[in-house]
Amino acid sequence: MIVLPDDVDVPDRDTVLSQAIPFDRGRWISLLPDSTWWPAALDDCPHSGRWPRVDRRAVFAIAHQTDTVEGRRHLFVASLVWGTGTKAQSVNRRARIFQHSSPADIDARLCEALDVLRERGAVDAYRAFNNDHRIPHLGPAFFSKVLYFAGHDTAVSHHRPVILDSVVSRALKAEGVADGSWPENGWSSDRYRLYVDGVHSYARSRGVLPDQVEAALFARGKQML
Template structure:
């Protein structure tokens, strides 16, 4: 096992970024815009900015309706984009190029599938040309959705985790036998990754968690 420092749950949940709600609000309006985003803490040194953490995004996961699932995905996009305003115009296409009613229905279906058949089946259903695929949403963001839709206390094993290019590069750099591309991973590859994270957390022992392993990999990216 590589010498990765696995952070505490509090450190994981506290990972956050500053953003301007106006960057996103112009594209996604109520009832799809979660009111909770307007109550996030302001960044006092940066007028117009608020801070969003993993814990804040998890708070959006309690609403299982299509509107709630779109709001959760939006929270994941905001958190995953952070201060990179130049990326917003490209990333909002997930919300503007497909009717949000359709997006919401597919997100509900994917979350339900995850809770019945597991995260690998849900992952595969969101891939291109599959039943729950949403145009312009790739694995880097739909794994964020699955991670947050699993809730703070996920019951499925292995647990859903975020897989993006930074985690993929860290896997390549820290483990033998990994040679992942920056995107386009199969369901089998996703399953291999989340099982590895579960095994590492179990070997480390409490309070290590699979999400802590994911965050450790993110921080260890080359």
């Protein structure tokens, strides 16, 4: 079991939902299968300097439409955009997803994994994305974001999904929360289960939501870059 230190500085939920990432609309549009994959809601995001910025709150709003193929596509793209930033290399790396799978295949795998999320919860959905419904070039750091936005604010009887990426993992290892064998990427489904269990246990002890704990770990990990 992962045990988080008592002195984790947990942000309030509004701070978490306001975490905003800049994005380059034109670069993304040129790399998607077609323009219908682009969530129109992202065009309403406010600018800060050169780029518009999308926050968690905006992606959650997009996630409310996942009962349709188009809605799932929009959630998928919005999650990628929020997690990527504006660097051309980073955006191009995400675009490999669309270059190596057909739209129909992405649709099918995304639908199956989100069905598992609704029916059996975060860990089983992570396992689905990590195995039978794997989308090539979509790794855990990003499919855990898709699951997070699809399920964190949904009332389910299972644990809420939380994001696991290399920045969070860096904080886990630095704080002695995870042992030395904990990898910085490619986490197994069992590793994700340990992480989710630990985050939920700590969140209950502090009276906060799991994504507030994830955001605290992410902030610690960023400080170590």
